[in-house]
Amino acid sequence: MRALQLVEDRRLEVVDVAPPPAPGLGEVTVGIKAVALNHIDVWGWRGMAFAKRKLPLTIGAEASGLVEAVGPGVSSLLPGQLVSIYGARTCGLCRPCREGRDNLCEHVSGVHGFHLDGFAQEKINLPARLLVPAPIGVDAIGAAVAPVTFGTVEHMLFDNAKLQPGETILVHAGGSGIGTAAIQLSKKMGCTVITTVGSADKMEKASALGADHVINYREDRFEGAVRKITKKKGVDVVFEHVGADTWAGSMLSLKRGGRLVTCGSTSGVSTTMNLMQLFQQQLKIFGSFGCRMENMANAMQKMAAGLVSPVVDTEVDFDGIGDALRRMEGRDVFGKIILRVG
Numbered sequence: 001m002r003a004l005q006l007v008e009d010r011r012l013e014v015v016d017v018a019p020p021p022a023p024g025l026g027e028v029t030v031g032i033k034a035v036a037l038n039h040i041d042v043w044g045w046r047g048m049a050f051a052k053r054k055l056p057l058t059i060g061a062e063a064s065g066l067v068e069a070v071g072p073g074v075s076s077l078l079p080g081q082l083v084s085i086y087g088a089r090t091c092g093l094c095r096p097c098r099e100g101r102d103n104l105c106e107h108v109s110g111v112h113g114f115h116l117d118g119f120a121q122e123k124i125n126l127p128a129r130l131l132v133p134a135p136i137g138v139d140a141i142g143a144a145v146a147p148v149t150f151g152t153v154e155h156m157l158f159d160n161a162k163l164q165p166g167e168t169i170l171v172h173a174g175g176s177g178i179g180t181a182a183i184q185l186s187k188k189m190g191c192t193v194i195t196t197v198g199s200a201d202k203m204e205k206a207s208a209l210g211a212d213h214v215i216n217y218r219e220d221r222f223e224g225a226v227r228k229i230t231k232k233k234g235v236d237v238v239f240e241h242v243g244a245d246t247w248a249g250s251m252l253s254l255k256r257g258g259r260l261v262t263c264g265s266t267s268g269v270s271t272t273m274n275l276m277q278l279f280q281q282q283l284k285i286f287g288s289f290g291c292r293m294e295n296m297a298n299a300m301q302k303m304a305a306g307l308v309s310p311v312v313d314t315e316v317d318f319d320g321i322g323d324a325l326r327r328m329e330g331r332d333v334f335g336k337i338i339l340r341v342g
């Protein structure tokens, strides 16, 4: 069977690998349908000196597939079922795992596609407990974007920032995969959504998704625009994932007692912070990574109900992966790039 492997920095190859054996105790063989690309794939492809991993590595951190075979002891899934796949290999035994908070697993072996072989391959054996069945009305793409794109955002907005209806939120990079999810999820619960994008073309698309105010960060300083829009009050919540380039402006954009939630740092991992502003303004900062199992199920329920839907930029096959990652690196994407596998 085919697998898409990173063989050295910036070099991917389609290779022939042995298919998985019959599923073992508690395991399921999944035939991968779709892989959604994320910034973590760009980090991995560019090479990360600080990540412990061995090449070649099959890429793909977020995916859906069809159950092909179930191993002994699996009663929750049946062959033919469409499932969404949790992105990290967690232990299933520690307290956070037993409570469904797998993103706080105490013995995690790593993130698929980054530390461990990922999902850009035709079949894979996985523990049944890391698979969430897709409800009727959710297709392979919807199930593929539930774990990282929508699950991460559900966890950030609702578990961490505890976003409330009627609040105002600033969503950075509204054209990114998680940006498109955050705009929709915030808007659908009755929030005022301000977002930033980097081109006129993306401004229109962000408005069409439901953003109330769209700022072109290449033309305006976003913190000034936010001040104007909120009549100098600031926003209740900032949805961060840009990092170094936007951190100071994000902190300035918050109202007193405001919350900043971050899951990424695409522009760089280090910044400085005004501590006096942090305590005097009584700001709250939440670091967020991955999601709980329930976040994936909740995201798919909202898709099935027609409240939100994945925004797909393009679909590519294995041969299109290099161009796809270069476009993501250049931020020339609106929504998700989907790698079709099966």
Ligand SMILES: [Zn+2]
Pocket: 090, 091, 092, 093, 094, 095, 096, 097, 098, 104, 105, 106, 107, 108
């Ligand atoms: Zn665990």
